Amino acid sequence: MRLDVISIFPEYLAPLDLSLIGKARRDGLLDLHVHDLRDFAHDRHRTVDDSPYGGGAGMVMKAGPWSEAIDHVVTQGASALGEPAAVPTLVVPGPGGEPFTQQIARELADEPWLAFACGRYEGIDERVYEWAGERMPVRVLSLGDYVLNGGEVAVLAMVEAVARLLPGVIGNAESLVEESHEDGLLEYPVYTKPAEWDGRAVPEVLLGGNHRAIAAWRQEQRVQRTAARRPDLLPPAAAAAGLRELEERVATPADAPDLQVLTRACWLPEIARYGMFAVGEEPLEEVRDGIRDWDTRVWRKDGQLVASVRVRRDPDVAGTWQIGRLMVAPYLQGRGLGRELLEYAESLAPEDTDTLWLNTGAKSTENLRMYRKAGYRVRPGEGAFPGTVDLTKRRSSGTVSG
Known part of the structure; x- marks a missing residue:
């Protein structure tokens, strides 16, 4: 593969001589050429930018140097490839482009020739995109929803993501198959010797x-x-319309395996972050015990468990309705389903209830925000489990049974 990079800071691309990418260059798998945009400016100051029409802060990169630089790259590259009509795919990093993904990296890895244009300041004169688009494919790509000082950092990332997919660059090609994003999922955690370190054991x-x-x-x-x-x-398993669009029923012991997985998915991040109670490691038999001891409701979409909550009378405090394990599959969170679950759980409370009770992690800011908004208040002291707090709400505060 041939790569051409145009930049006003060609030395910024020096890291491409390192590691596997540098080795690929030395082995002839990657033919990389870096060009200084200022070589195509014709005044004594080698000026490549000017003030924007219409006013505004910053400077805009001029069309003239860019068109000459791109023409030079096309002429030089076509000659080297022995194909006079060949043109590269021009990649322009920028925050206004389409997100750069592993799928796009694979698409670019199939191209024989890529050219990268590293913009700076407020960007490149828009007419350059139009001019280049009449001569070659142009793709404006963004690393993410943030702004960098220039395109060089993005080019370093993109070149590495693309080049490592080329045959022979990675020694063990099978390692590419199990990596993050290759099939839409992130990579699993990995471990090496010793089997126990700092009191932490390998699974x-x-x-x-x-x-x-x-x-x-x-x-x-x-x-x-x-x-x-x-x-x-993750592909959404349920519509965003709400609980009414899902299949709801009372849980049975047969639901325990799916409930165990849902619990892990919902709580393991908090356990890892805050050292909370080990709900995520709850044995299957204890999950079944919970189904027997609580009135557990589950919601499914196309057979997949996507939400659950459990309720019961407090066995020790008369008039208190306990709400627990309010869970929504992580990829459906942020759509209001948690608030619906809470309202549903409150509606199941018997008529003689005067206090609604629930428990959550002391540092679970999102949960605490939702519960406070629903009228719950944190009780002083530690909650029913280490690292948690208890919250209560008076039944008279607006909950209606149904």
Whole structure:
């Protein structure tokens, strides 16, 4: 693959001589050329920018130097490739572009020739995009929803993401298959020797040599990690219309395995972050016990468990209605389903209830915000479990049974 990069800071691209990308260049797998945009400016100051028409802060990169630089790249590259009519795909990093993803990296890796235009200041004169688009494919790509000083950092990231997909760049090609984003999921956690470090043990399943069990564990970890960190990557299993669009019923012991998975997905991130109670490691038999001891309701969409809550009379305090395990699949959170679940759980309270009670992590800011907005107040002191707080609300504050 041939790569051309145009920049006013060509030395910024020096890291591409390092590591696997540098080795790929030395092995002839990657033909990289860096060009100084200022070489195509014709005044003694080598000026490549000017003030914007219409006024405003900052400077805009001029069309003239860019068109000459791109023409030079096309002429030089076509000659080197022995294909006079060849043109590169021009990639312009910018915050206004389409998000750069692993899928796009794969698409670019299939191209024989890429050219990168590193903008600076307030950007490149818009006419350059139009001019270039008449001569070659142009893609404006963004690393994320933030602004950098220039395109060089983005080019470093994009070149590495693309080049490592080329045959021969990565020694073990199979390692590319199990990486984050390759099939829409994030990568599973990895461990190495020693088996125990700082009082922390490697998961037992990885030490037993049962490859089928290891594969199942890794897949489960990928789903849980994706749900916790990047729920947007998971396909929605339920419409955003609300609980009424889902299939609701009373849970039975047969629901325990799915409830265990949902609990892990919802609570493990908090356990890891705050050292909370070990709900996420709850054995399956204890999940079944909870179904027997509480009135547990579950909601499914196309057979998949997506939400749950459980309620009961407080066995020790008369007139108190306990609400627990209010859970929404991570990729459906932020759509108001949690608030609906809470209202539904409150509506199940018997007529003689005077106090509604629930419990959450002491540092669970999102949960606490929702509960306070619903009229709950935190009780002083530690909650029913270590690292938690109890919240209560008087029944007279507006809850209506139904």
